């Protein structure tokens with residue numbers, strides 16, 4: 519191979535009022551100092567890169583190249599957290615459609631698997647993660663009407679009865695809140711607890727067992743709680759109707775019986791493919807709430823460092839009970855060694871979950887606050903100001919956002935900002951491609967370079 523050496527560039531710059539010439543050993547003064555020292559704010563001086571900008575991170579999996587240095591840009595939330603550079607391992611990734619958000623999430627996932635991490639995608643509404651899981655020897659659980667797979671969300675895998683009961687109760691309450699579109703009151707919580715206790719006499723209860731116990735409560739148990747059977751039935755009436763949606767409604771056959779597939783906690787990647795649920799956001803939220811029950815059980819059992827990737831998270835943020843569960847998992851991320859990745863179109867998706875001051879809004883804002891790493895891909899001009907305010911972006915950083923090309927993002931981490939190009943390997947592109955339907959011919963590797 520012929521290597522052609524480019525002529526050494528000679529560049530001049532001005533530092534503290536003197537002209538300097540770049541030489542192999544550094545900068546050599548070529549003019550006497552005449553100008554007074556210049557003072558400016560750090561925001562203004564940030565323009566004199568590379569003197570004030572931190573070098574790109576070089577530990578972790580290779581993401582691509584740093585746009586300013588041209589050097590490698592790597593990322594590992596666990597390593598950076600360990601080094602004190604991040605306050606938590608969670609990450610939010612926002613950008614308009616088709617900019618390569620999912621491609622970045624998939625690269626982080628498969629490249630992390632190579633260094634021993636595991637990946638869980640608790641809900642894939644577009645069905646685009648299945649080929650990725652297949653490529654890395656992972657497991658795909660396909661749930662949807664007409665499919666044979668069934669998961670029992672009450673099969674927590676926990677052997678300690680009190681812990682299993684608590685997990686099941688929280689899960690059932692979240693499911694009922696989602697279908698009823700309201701919080702449960704005190705008597706409903708009591709009725710649900712009693713029904714679950716009764717159903718819990720079976721080795722692994724199912725949702726139909728709980729609904730049966732709600733509609734025909736045990737007389738002795740009701741009396742022990744100071745209630746009659748008729749009162750118990752009345753207390754649990756709405757709950758029974760709400761939970762029946764998982765038995766007879768649009769989710770029938772998905773979560774209403776014993777699990778048909780054991781979820782392998784040691785698989786490198788587990789993907790819950792929910793693409794068959796279509797555009798039914800309620801069904802998506804219910805399915806993900808059920809899946810989060812399984813995740814809790816798996817995480818509690820250990821299993822090492824794991825990415826939990828919420829692709830298309832803007833669709834999930836419509837369900838307050840699900841956001842509550844996500845927030846609980848966020849809080850536990852450091853204890854369990856998991857890094858959550860939330861993929862959105864824009865940060866205002868987080869503000870759109872509820873009115874100012876509402877619980878939903880503060881929960882969603884809490885999720886953002888608990889993401890130490892924020893990666894912003896291209897934003898529409900009308901989103902730039904809100905994004906800038908939410909993330910504390912400087913004016914030049916804001917100006918960049920509408921012009922970022924596909925695969926290039928602004929990475930904000932505590933005390934450091936980088937612009938990084940995500941580089942896809944041709945074999946990754948073949949698996950990650952979501953544009954196939956838009957093209958006549960498949961992508962060629964040269965398009966990636």
Ligand SMILES: Nc1ncnc2c1ncn2[C@@H]1O[C@H](COP(=O)(O)OP(=O)(O)OP(=O)(O)O)[C@@H](O)[C@H]1O
Pocket residue numbers: 613614615616617618619620621622924925926939940941942947950951952953954965966
């Ligand atoms: N860094 C990159 N280099 C080259 N091609 C890329 C890059 N990132 C993404 N692509 C390609 O761009 C297309 C869209 O990417 P992707 O599906 O990841 O976008 P997205 O932002 O997740 O879109 P959506 O918001 O619709 O989910 C894919 O075909 C993908 O292969």
Ligand SMILES: [Mg+2]
Pocket residue numbers: 619620621829830
């Ligand atoms: Mg995507």
